[in-house]
Amino acid sequence: MSVAEATAGTQAKQPTELFGKKERKIVKDPLWDNNPITLQVLGICSALAVTTSLKPTLVMCIALTAVLCGSNVIISIMRNFIPNKIRIIVMLSVISSLVILVDQLLKAFSYGMSKELSVFVSLIITNCIVMGRAEAFAMANKPWASFLDGLGNSLGYSIILIMVGFGRELLGSGKLLGFQVIPEALYQMGYVDVGLMITPPGAFILLGFIIWIQRTSSKHFED
Amino acid sequence: MLAELFSISTKAIFIENILLANFLGMCSFLACSKKIETAIGLGFAVVFVLTVTTPVNWLITEFLLKDGALAWAGLPTVDLSFLQLICYIAIIAAMVQLVEMILDKFSPTLYNALGIFLPLIAVNCAILGTSLFMNTKGYAFVESTVYGLTSGIGWLLAIVGMAAIRTKLQYSSLPAGLRGLGITMIITGLMAIGFMSFIGINI
Numbered sequence: 001m002s003v004a005e006a007t008a009g010t011q012a013k014q015p016t017e018l019f020g021k022k023e024r025k026i027v028k029d030p031l032w033d034n035n036p037i038t039l040q041v042l043g044i045c046s047a048l049a050v051t052t053s054l055k056p057t058l059v060m061c062i063a064l065t066a067v068l069c070g071s072n073v074i075i076s077i078m079r080n081f082i083p084n085k086i087r088i089i090v091m092l093s094v095i096s097s098l099v100i101l102v103d104q105l106l107k108a109f110s111y112g113m114s115k116e117l118s119v120f121v122s123l124i125i126t127n128c129i130v131m132g133r134a135e136a137f138a139m140a141n142k143p144w145a146s147f148l149d150g151l152g153n154s155l156g157y158s159i160i161l162i163m164v165g166f167g168r169e170l171l172g173s174g175k176l177l178g179f180q181v182i183p184e185a186l187y188q189m190g191y192v193d194v195g196l197m198i199t200p201p202g203a204f205i206l207l208g209f210i211i212w213i214q215r216t217s218s219k220h221f222e223d
Numbered sequence: 224m225l226a227e228l229f230s231i232s233t234k235a236i237f238i239e240n241i242l243l244a245n246f247l248g249m250c251s252f253l254a255c256s257k258k259i260e261t262a263i264g265l266g267f268a269v270v271f272v273l274t275v276t277t278p279v280n281w282l283i284t285e286f287l288l289k290d291g292a293l294a295w296a297g298l299p300t301v302d303l304s305f306l307q308l309i310c311y312i313a314i315i316a317a318m319v320q321l322v323e324m325i326l327d328k329f330s331p332t333l334y335n336a337l338g339i340f341l342p343l344i345a346v347n348c349a350i351l352g353t354s355l356f357m358n359t360k361g362y363a364f365v366e367s368t369v370y371g372l373t374s375g376i377g378w379l380l381a382i383v384g385m386a387a388i389r390t391k392l393q394y395s396s397l398p399a400g401l402r403g404l405g406i407t408m409i410i411t412g413l414m415a416i417g418f419m420s421f422i423g424i425n426i
Contacts (some may be wrong), residue, residue, distance in 0.1 A: 041253055041404060045348050048246040088345070089316055096309045104305060117356040122308050126348035128250045200244050201419060204412030208405050215400040222403030 003107065018144070026145060027152040035155045036129050037160040038214040042128035044196050047161050048203040049120050050112060054177050057165030059113050061158035063106070065151070067098045067124050068133060072150035074098075076138040092135045096125045129157060172197030228369050229358040230275040231362075235373035238422055240324040241349050245356075248349030252382050253407060262386035263379075265343075268322075270375030272344050273353055276318045280311050282366055319345045331407025348380055351372050384414060 036042045043064075050060040074094050075082075082090050103121050106114040124130065133153055138146040169175055171194045174182035182191065194218065196202040215221065241247050248269070255265050286292055288310060290302040316318055323341045326334040344350060353374045358365045388410055 042250065044249040044253065045246045048249070088312075088342075089381040092312055092316065092346075093301070093309065096312050100305060100308050103308070117354060118359065122355055123348050125308060125354055126311055126346050126351050128310070128346065143317055196416075199415075200246065200418065201415035204247070204408050204415055208401075208408030208412060211405040211408060212401045214399070214400075215405065221399045 008135075021093055023145065023148055026148045027155075030149075030152040032056070033158070033218050035156045035160060035214060035218075036132075037157055038131065039218070039220055041134045043127045043157060044207075046120055046123060046127055046206060047157070048200070050117055051161060051165040051168050051203060052198055053169040053175070054162070054165045054172070056113065057161050059110070060117065061154070062104040063102050063121055064124055064127065064129070064157060066102055066153035067095065068130050069147055069150040069156045070098045071095045071130055071134055072104055072138040072146040073143050075134045076141060076143045076146035076183070079139050082139075087135075091131060092125070095130050095134070099124045108155060111135075113171060129153060160214075164203065164207055164211055167210075168197045172202065198201045203220060228366065231284060231369055232373040233369055233421075233424070236377040236380065237418060239380060240377040240415075240418050241353065241374045242344075242378050243411070243418045245352065248329065248347050248378055249350040250278055251343060251347050252378075252385065252401070253404065254354055256382050256385040256389055256407070259383065259386045259390060266375075266379030266382050268341055268344055269349060270372065272315075272319060272350060273371040273375035273378075274368065275322065275371075276315050276350055277353055277357055277374075278364060278368045279318065280314055281362070281367040283310055283314060283355060284358060285364075307358070311351060315350050315354070316345045331391045338397065381414065385411065 025133070030036055036038065037044060037047055046060060050056045071091070071094055075091060078090070078094075084141045099122060102124070103114070106117075106121060133149060142151070165175070169177075170181060174180060174187075174193050194202070197206065225291070235241070239245065242252055243412075244250070251265060255261050284307065286295065288303045288307055290304060291299050293299070293301045293303070321343060327342075350403070353371055357370055360370075361369055385407070391409065392406065401409075
């Protein structure tokens with residue numbers, strides 16, 4: 001959607017230093033003012049599916065960061081050799097190779113978590129953030145800038161995901177990372193967990209409100 | 224057999240709706256639900272591609288990728304299941320291309336109506352997701368085909384319903400920050416509550 005306009009400004013530059021002003025801008029912009037989920041509308045599926053509690057949310061964020069940074073760098077290195085007509089399939093094969101790596105690592109070192117996330121790690125392949133950034137940024141920029149863009153966007157994605165995961169676990173089961181946070185006394189006074197937050201509709205509605213807050217604060221409105 | 228297939232269909236369309244319960248295919252759902260015509264076109268394209276790719280991916284898993292699946296070729300100890308993802312995505316991309324070419328040849332009207340949406344389907348996570356779910360649920364060939372078809376129908380229902388609501392929504396006055404994506408998410412949530420009422424129906 002707004003990807004094209006968003007990157008148009010950063011496209012022509014030639015990075016000369018590692019952490020110059022432009023480089024910092026590439027990382028900082030997607031964190032809030034051009035957030036991939038709430039403003040670019042990319043990668044919403046996984047933002048909802050894995051956020052029932054905070055722990056799988058964090059694992060998902062790490063997995064996406066690894067894939068996005070990796071794919072941005074590799075595609076950016078290859079950008080001059082990829083024929084334009086078959087670029088989609090080339091990108092898809094780069095991305096799916098990286099996702100297979102992450103998936104196998106997760107299965108090897110944290111089998112329980114890999115079962116809990118089920119198909120959603122595999123679905124990073126079709127996560128629009130990865131394809132979107134490869135197409136909009138990595139195909140036109142040098143590897144270092146692309147790496148920073150991948151980092152910024154995955155952090156922006158993580159911020160929203162952690163907000164949703166935090167809200168859903170706290171309101172839905174009164175816990176954070178599996179530890180009871182809401183005191184027992186409150187339950188005795190009649191407090192009840194919001195069961196809706198654990199279910200799919202709760203995720204949609206909570207994300208709706210987060211988008212509302214985010215867009216109001218960054219002054220981005222649709223008509 | 225028939226009762227089982229009926230149960231799979233009801234589950235895929237209403238109870239475990241691919242969009243409202245599993246959150247798959249959200250991107251195109253949000254982007255293409257502004258007008259009913261486009262929603263219907265994209266919906267049918269998704270149904271079609273799902274019905275074709277799910278059984279094909281089942282065949283690939285069964286005869287090429289599964290542990291010991293290559294026994295027919297004299298290689299009973301080979302396990303290629305780590306290639307699952309890359310094979311599925313290649314099959315999906317190839318199928319979408321094939322569907323595009325077949326439609327172009329035999330039904331140019333439908334091709335023109337769907338034209339722009341067809342290539343988009345390759346990166347719709349509902350397609351890959353259905354294949355992966357089909358695999359984890361361990362369906363047989365016929366069941367997989369029915370599961371693919373009915374998942375697609377569930378997605379079609381959701382996107383057409385949303386397009387209808389959003390057409391009406393244009394005339395309402397909303398807080399500026401909620402317009403567009405925000406309100407769409409909240410309405411999707413309300414729709415999901417509606418579909419949740421099917422949970423507990425035992426067929």
